[in-house]
Amino acid sequence: MRVGIAGAGMAGLSCAGGLAAAGHAPVLFDKGRGPGGRMSTRRVEVGGRTLTFDHGAQYMTARDPAFVAQVAAWEAQGVVARWPAAGPDAWVGTPGMSAPVRALAAEHDVRWTTRVEALRLDANGWTLDGAETEPFDAVVIALPAEQAAPLLAPHYPAFATTAAASRTLPCWTAMAVFAEPLAGVPDVVKDAGPIGWAARDGAKPGRAGMESWVIQAPPDWSQEHLEETPDTIAPTLLALFAQHLGVNLPHPVHLAAHRWRFARSRPPADAPGALWDGDGRLGICGDWLLAPRVEAAWLSGRRLASLMAS
Template identity: 45%
Template sequence: MHDHVSPRIAILGAGMAGLTCAHRLHQQGLSPVIFEKSRGIGGRLATRRTDSGDAYDHGAQFVTARDPAFVDLLANLQHAGAAAAWLPRLPEQAPRPAHTWWIGASGMSSLLKPLAASLDVRLRATVSALRRQDGRWELRLAEQDHPEHFDAVVITAPAPQARALLAGVSPLADALECVDIASCWAAMLAFDAPLDVPFEAARFDAGTIAWVARQCSRGGLAGRGDRWLVHAAPEWSAAHLEDAPDEVLTLMLSALAERTDVALPPITFAQAHRWRYAMTTRPLGQPMLADASGRLWVGGDWCLGARVESAFQSGLAMAQAIGAAW
């Protein structure tokens, strides 16, 4: 499949797409290096832990599976103790989910830990520029003076970030213009008494608030007090994207009280997080972009849709294409 000298492959991003691709390449005998700008793996499969040890799943709220390969992965993750079914109480009028809601057994990021276990993942490593030189790729990292060199590059960043990185470097940049991704403000809240509502998760179709979820309903997610995660609606998030976090919190708390029609208990913790690229609204329409001659592949959930499964499918497609290239 590949030469005796194993090619050096860089993968940008340690979310579902990047780690699926890397894990499959590792199974094929290759040794990719994953660069992740954050302090932990997961991307939007994110778990935020506060200084006091409380945890919030503040990105993707659950995973569903239709693709047989993704069904198998979740079954394996459940067997390994990394995934669990989530059955929160929903509002009385809410329809039951058509597919099982899967979450990480100790936070959403734990879904990816088994995939990353045997991989070379470099955290807090931001690729600031790349260029093609003498048949190889040169990567510039914001955190170090000297560049790194690779035979192939896989980019799994959100489409706008991937496009910025590829501008003037590859014609693949132009193909990313058609992708649209909505933003989302998330609020992580803790109250000193239970919020008096008859549900543990709810989705709302109109208004400022799009989603709420009680964190203690999520299995092994550590924490004290009554903790909630609140997602603002895409339109509202876009309108307030550049607002200060404290201003956003004030508005979201007011909207939460209005939406639930209850008096909010005293707040013991509140933090807002801005997901600039949260949910694909117009996907690429194919599982990846490839420049095989240039040894460059680009993918992510935005290729096929807004679901975590879409990221898995993209990562798998890229791994298969890379395997065929060597």
């Protein structure tokens, strides 16, 4: 089958890998400018140096045997490394979290800066409006639930209802760089009131080594402040971080914020992992169909590919 996949994040790329291994021809479309999605790496110039921030997913775990094997392959390629500061089974991309997604994307035909606006089905197959006019034998939706629902509704109301019932939680993220190390502060701070997570990003394996920090608010705080501006959120989160530490932080040489409107999925207890209609040849995958983890996104994509190939 020639398969059109809307979404080239971890789930979509994993599905593409499974389909290609089974002899199918996937083509992926993504609105982003390059690989990453919620595993994106932000690049900034600070003092003549290019610094990176893992401003989305901070790390990933590997527990399922299939994903353990995938992570081992990435380790052999040099695109992931262990990060003990986050836990004994924590892995990060090197030199940024987007590295394993980039490695997967390099194996496939991915059309970046292409937003799928709608799906159309006729006697020739599926057409992805906004992507290209040539029809596909099958289509996969590998997007957050809120973005998947309107694409599915005209064709598969039951699938759309499943997507509409899932709500992805938001996350505000601040990125800060200091001229000097923050003495006495551990590399990871988590579950500290309005600070859901803070990490010394520059201390991760393969990083530049500057005193760069990523500070993330928990979902409830992020939802409460969802429509505020980055210029307001960045200093607010930094002040809350300083308050938790009980110190006066030095003035940062760089400070910015990013809003993830769709950050952490909330799958139902009976989440199916992936959905496939063999008659209509339409499937959906994503972490919101399994669990809110990078590993779950990969497993969901592979599960859908297996359903499609059977």
